[in-house]
Amino acid sequence: MTLRATGVDLYQLTSLVTHHAAGRSGDRVVMTFFSRRLPRSTATDEPVRAFLLWCGLERCLDHLEHARFGDEELERLQGHPMLGPALKAHPDLVERLRSWRFAGAVRAPREGTPLVAGAAIRGDGQRLEVDGVRPSAYGPYLEIETDLLTAKLIETPLLSWINHQTMVASKAVLVVEAARALGPGRSVLEFGTRRTHPEAAVEAARAAYLAGAAATSNVEAHVRYGIPVQGTMDHFAIQAWEQPGVPRHETEESFFRAFHRTFPDADVLLVDTYDTFGEQTGIRAAVRATGGVGPAGIRIDSSISVETVRRARALLDELGARHTRIYVSGGMDEHAIRDLGDAPVDGYGIGERIVTSPDAPVGVGAVAKLSEVRGQPTMKLSRGSGKATLPGRLQVWRRPEGDLVGRADEEHEGVPLLEPVWCWNRGRLPGPDVHAARAHASASIAALTPEQREPREATVAVSDALADLVERCVRG
Template sequence: MLTAFVRDGTVEHPAVFEVFARRLPEGRRFGVVAGLGRLRELLADFRFTAEEVAWLRARDVVDDATARWLAGFRFTGDVDAYPEGELYFPGSPVLTVRGTLGECVMLETLVLSVLNHDSAVAGAAARMVLAAGDRPLVEMGSRRTHEDAAVAAARAAYLAGFASTSNLAAGLRYGVPTVGTAAHAFTLAHATERDAFASQVAVQGKDTTLLVDTYDVAEGIRTAVEVAGPGLGAVRIDSGDLAETASAARALLDELGARETRIIATSDLDEFVITALADAPIDGYGVGTRLVTGSGHPTAGMVYKLVAVGSSPGGPLRPVAKKSHDKVSVGGAKTAWRRAVDGVLAAEWYRVDGREEPDARPVQVPVVRGGAVVHAPTLEEVRATCRAALAGLPPGARTVAAGPAYLTAGLEGEPS
């Protein structure tokens, strides 16, 4: 595509691309925008090295003119987007890229790979956060996904409301709070469970979390309290009927005088299991596999489509749109608007004429101008944005029960 644009001269024509999802994963009521913070960093460093250009040319992927174009590539356009942590719905123009046709085309895979992955994790994480209520969630999925995706997933889960992660790289890179417990291997490596607990407490102190289900949960709890005392921080249960086991564990801990010792549950949790455990005496959850793998976060399904293009460098833009069956798009650069009623999100729509909506708020914010980042909220600010967005949903849209998308973004003046 790029080589053709370079040869026919359209590479420098103005263009507008938009990211949106035609639909949400089945049964989901909303999506969560995530990855924008990572994307802006990647965009600033998006270059082609001499080695990369040489490789492309040697394999005849590009011609000489295109190789020269790539060697000097810098994104110099503009990006507007829904703030990270904000909700999105079918049709929401989540991100808009303006620039030359060539530079905008080059961003497609980068933009979609980041936004689709992180938004999928954040959407799943938000549902788990809503299901957990005031019980904290720990992201523990690093061993179930790609090593780089694990760090991104930890960040996405945290911005959606998880309390912490077991991934230390996410702590180093993004400042996500980190926590962890010992694995079963730690217990098995010692001659006795008592030896293992004593070793852990000696290093971490009595406020640590002891894994008590390697052999027998009741015996593990008794040993844990004998070693750490009634001030033991927490016990972790990773198997069996979690509701039944947690109830028995709470009763035994109370009997042993460890009334303040918390119970942490892990083991293939998701929003449905967490909802089912709402009445169990569990103080926190560790979630891994079903948060970071496709079974837990079905694809966000975002696409990157050309919506306007010029016929000459610096010339006026004309709207363009797909008309193919089931994949229709709406031409023209869009401005998205939302209206709330009594603090509850009630409608979202977009316009293609640029007109202001006096009784609504614009959703997109400027992110990049002339290739330079102009919007860089902290991760804590993003987390607050998500928290407020979720709070603005009506109760029916905050449950984990399957249902249609709460809203669908409609064309100008036709709020859903």
């Protein structure tokens, strides 16, 4: 597998030429990827997430392992009106890009770890502020030590993976938790493929599965990652069975019968194409088509309400189809699940409201900033803006009372979250697949306190040593 390395912002390359011309492109740097705060509603500016469910590590490492510049891409770049002349003036840089491979060290939390970001709080409980500089504190997604050239080439694509997959996973876990709160046996199925870009759909399916969705409708996600794939049928299939002069209830039942013969143990029939509760259509046709025993399940894709679901359950039971499960889809999210409450739903098909995260649709605000240059800690000050960063190499200790962020060379009580995933001399280290990440996410979320699972304006404690380093960097 080879991935193009050209998925970067132009300013990464223009500034790279400047550094290279000054002999600085080989400087050793440390770059930290993080979010400054938890996502907020685009409508009300209120917090809408309790944590960020870290997702995307595997794809980030894939990019580091396989990204390359090909001859065609380099030729195109040399023809760019702004960048081209600068590259032609530095043919050694072009050759360096041609042979470029990632080399460095990467530390990260395990994929599926809930992360928190917010105002940095000192040990005395006060907001960390030094001469008007007020940094956030955060659990990093990635901390990468490499050369300056490489850091410029990887920042943009890694942020793309982090922002998209963590956004979807952080939304999906809300949906899954809402279903689980109503009792065991209620599954969430990811149905969002048609509502996003084809490649994004595969990664969204992966993110939703990591967050606890039982399955996806996306076949490529099954092929690529081994994620369980499930599906029912579509209105297209039922309408395509229509014949001139034949009543629709007959063609609907005929298609149900044919589908049941093909998939006798997995026949979830879509019953709302014509009339869910009609005397000849919908649920009644589904039960007749299966010889009176009822299909494995029915799906209702419109007019979802407590009354609709209860009426469907009552009719199935009346017709003798007590084992038939009820799945609902169409405009579903965690709020719709709660609105349905104890209505007898067995599964929820969630599409666009997982993959687009409409209440917080702009990623998770992930950014990447330098935290060390040529062995010296550095930070972005941004006086008065609230965008100050933390300097140096970090570690996060997970504790029952909340995370503590400190310097990597410290020791504290708690579970350290960042661990090596790529080493200078060994390359990429073997890591867990999406199924193991899913199990880790479930266990990690279950270990959070009720307060830590509620959307809030988070604060994060920092160690005294890190606070001292901030002060030295600000006043340095």
